[in-house]
Amino acid sequence: MFTTEEKKRTLQNTKLxxxxxxxxxxxxxxxLKVVTIQAGETFxxxxxxxxxxxxxxxGYVRVHDGDLMFNYLHQGDVVGEMSVLDHDVRSASVTAETDITLFQLExxxxxxxxxxxxxxxxxxxxxxxxRLRGRIQDWAADYQQRRTLERELEIGREIQAxxxxxxxxxxxxxxxxxxxQxxxxxxxxxxxxxALPQERKVGLVIGDVCGKGVGAALxxxxxxxxxxxxxTAEHYLGQDQTLAVDDFTRLQNSLTLTNNYIAQTHGQTSMFASLFLALLNLDTGVLYYINGGHEAPIIFNQHGVKAYLERTSPAIGLFSNMRYQIQEAVLEPGDTLLAFTDGVTEAKNSQGELFTEERLLSLLGGSDVTxxxxxxxxxxxxxxxxxxxxRSDDITMLVVKRRVGS
Amino acid sequence: MSADLQIAVSQEQGRVPVTVLSANGEIGAHNYQQLQDQANEAIAAGATDLLLDLTHVSYMSSAGLRAVHAIYKKLEGQPEMVGNVPKAAHFKLLNPPEAVLKVIKALGFDMFLEIYADLAEAVASF
Structure with a gap:
């Protein structure tokens, strides 16, 4: 189909x-040999x-790696030269976008x-x-883009802190x-x-939003x-405001509103969090809490574990018609409360083995003063x-200790 | 389709027809959408009662439970309150291995989803 003269004229129109x-x-x-390939065929x-x-x-072809697209090459371009020259495997796949005619050179x-x-x-x-220049330009552009994204994430990290x-x-x-961490x-x-406004009580919170990354952070x-x-609504309403609510109502209102807001406003995203919320009376050591699907915080003293504050409801944000039961515990002088996220117990060593709750428990007790x-x-x-x-997961711990003799 | 998760769909007949989604692999942040899509497809095709077979799921993260939650919401219109939680009647779980059950329980999903160990028993429960 191509005479030698036609081949020569065609070659003269190629860059090479x-x-x-x-x-x-x-x-x-x-x-060279003339080859024709149908559109869609990967050659x-x-x-x-x-x-x-x-x-x-x-015709023209697409240079790609699966769905990852690198380049289109057109009439007059050369393709497949790298493997021929460096005796290595093909670095990408090439697929005909149209019916194509090629000169093939062994x-x-x-x-x-x-x-x-x-x-x-x-x-x-x-x-x-x-080709190398093109790649270097691509790399430079990618690098610049990555730097911009990294800066944005850094700003996000600072704001999140x-x-x-x-x-x-x-x-x-x-x-x-x-x-x-x-x-x-x-x-x-x-x-x-x-601290709660106008009361000798503190609110304690630990939580873990499902998933990771920017979505979880938001x-x-x-x-x-x-x-x-x-x-602490009164605080934000102004110093002279008092809601005059008891601890139970305060906890229930806080979690009901948070849960309903997330479930109703963001229900489509199916985002939820495990959340432990407690109110601690600094005078009596009485702790009222709700545990929404969170790892059970532990109360212990120097002799060992005294209580696990087990979950009282599923994670928060799942459905808007949840009712929350409040539980009570007491921190006596010398007692410590440890609340943590699963990033602690599921932290992995280089062999991929988990830290485990057992290992964490073995570290409780002891005679730490503070x-x-x-x-x-x-x-x-x-x-x-x-x-x-x-590290695959965030690590968070919150520790509250009632001093001996208090 | 993610290489580390395959989902097979089958039908069982109890008192009502039950669509069984059998997942095989790992369910995490990168592919939970696949499970959600597959369930949405079944629901769009008319499925009203769905059983998620987790027998062959070796790992599920909290992100994987986002799909479980999304399916629950899609199937349960006005779920009946049992105790303090709206309990699912049209979406149930089958046979999660210990590691997966641990995540399900940790986040309290077992408080509103029934979990069965036996297929026939699960199908008959709908």
């Missing part, structure tokens, strides 16, 4: 051979060994032409350089300490501890804000266990 002398073109034309498969390169004579024939015709060799190097308490309530008879830039875990800010604002000393000891053990293993 446009500068090649007539005598050389005759040699190339004699060595170069990634990973295959390749011993042929092609010049596109008519490795051996190409080498012979390159040995004889320095112009061809020069042009092949030229094509490779052009302001959704955690900047300082914890202080009291002569109590000590509160917390640890928070996000697995990624932004986190789905959260904790809070805040909901973390929502859950935390709703719970904080609702539990909450922060206890927390420091747990953190040391936990992070030594994780060592260099990659």
């Amino acid at each position: 051979f446009s500068a090649v002398a007539d005598s050389a073109l005759t040699q190339v034309a004699a060595a 170069i498969h990634k990973g295959d060994m390749g011993t042929t390169m092609y010049v596109i004579v008519a 490795q051996q024939a190409l080498y012979e032409v390159m040995a004889d015709q320095v112009d061809v060799t020069r042009e092949i190097i030229h094509v490779l350089c052009q 302001s959704f955690l308490p900047s300082q914890l309530p202080q009291d002569p008879n109590w000590e509160i300490a917390a640890c928070f 996000a697995a990624q830039e932004v986190a789905g875990d959260f904790y809070d501890a805040f 909901f973390m800010t929502l859950f935390r804000s709703l719970v904080r604002a609702m539990t 909450a922060s000393a206890f927390l420091e000891r747990i953190e040391q053990q936990l992070f030594a266990y994780i060592a260099d293993a990659s």
Whole structure:
């Protein structure tokens, strides 16, 4: 279908051979084979060994890796030259977008032409350089885009940090300490501890929004804000306002509003959080709490575990018509409350083994004088266990200790 | 279709026809949508009672439970309150392995979803 003269004329219109002398073109034309391929057919498969390169004579092709699209190549372009030159597997697949006509050149024939015709060799190097330049430009653009995204995430991380308490309530008879380590830039875990206005009580919160990343982080800010604002509503209404509600009503209102708001306003996203919310009376040590599908916080003293504050309802945000039961516990002098997220018990070492609740329990008790000393000891053990293993989940702990003799 | 999750759909007949979604693999943040889509497809095709067979699910994260929650919401119009929770009547779970059951229980999903160990018993419960 192509005479030698037609092949030569066609080659002269390609980038690779446009500068090649007539005598050389005759040699190339004699060595190549004309191939036609139907639209949709993949004629170069990634990973295959390749011993042929092609010049596109008519139609155009898509260079890709599965669904990942790299480039379109058109009439006059060369494709498949890399494997032929470096004896390696095809680096991408090539599929005909239209019915196409190709000039196919075998490795051996190409080498012979390159040995004889320095112009061809020069042009092949030229094509490779052009491809490399294109790649470098792509990389630079990708890198720039990645930097921009990283900066945005960093800003997100800084802003999210302001959704955690900047300082914890202080009291002569109590000590509160917390640890928070996000697995990624932004986190789905959260904790809070805040004094109630006009009362010697503190609100304690720990939660874990389902999923990870930016989505979980957005909901973390929502859950935390709703719970904080609702539990201390008078504070935000003004100092002279009093809601005059008892602890039960306060807890119930706070969680009912948070739950209904999320379930009704964001129901379509099916986002929810495990959440433990408690009100602690600093004078009596009485703790009223709701545990919405969260790991049971533990009350212990130097002799061991005294109580697990087991879940009292499913996670928060699932459905709007939930009713919340409030439970009661007491922290006596010398008692410590440890609340944590599953990032602690499910932290993995480099062998992929979990830290486990058993290991956490084995670290309770002891004679730590302060909450922060206890927390420091747990953190040391936990992070030594994780060592260099990659973090897959946020790690959060909240510790409240009632001082001995208080 | 994610390589680490396959979902087969079959029909069982109890007092009512029950559509069984049998998941095989892992359900997490990257593919929970696949489970949700498959359930939506079954519901669009007329399924009103759905059993999610978790026998061959080796891992499910809290993100995976987002799909479970979305299916619950789609199937349960006005669920009856049992105690303090709106209990599901048209969506149930079958045979979650221990690791998966742990996540389900941790987040309290067992408080509103019935979990069965036996297919025949599960189908008969609808």
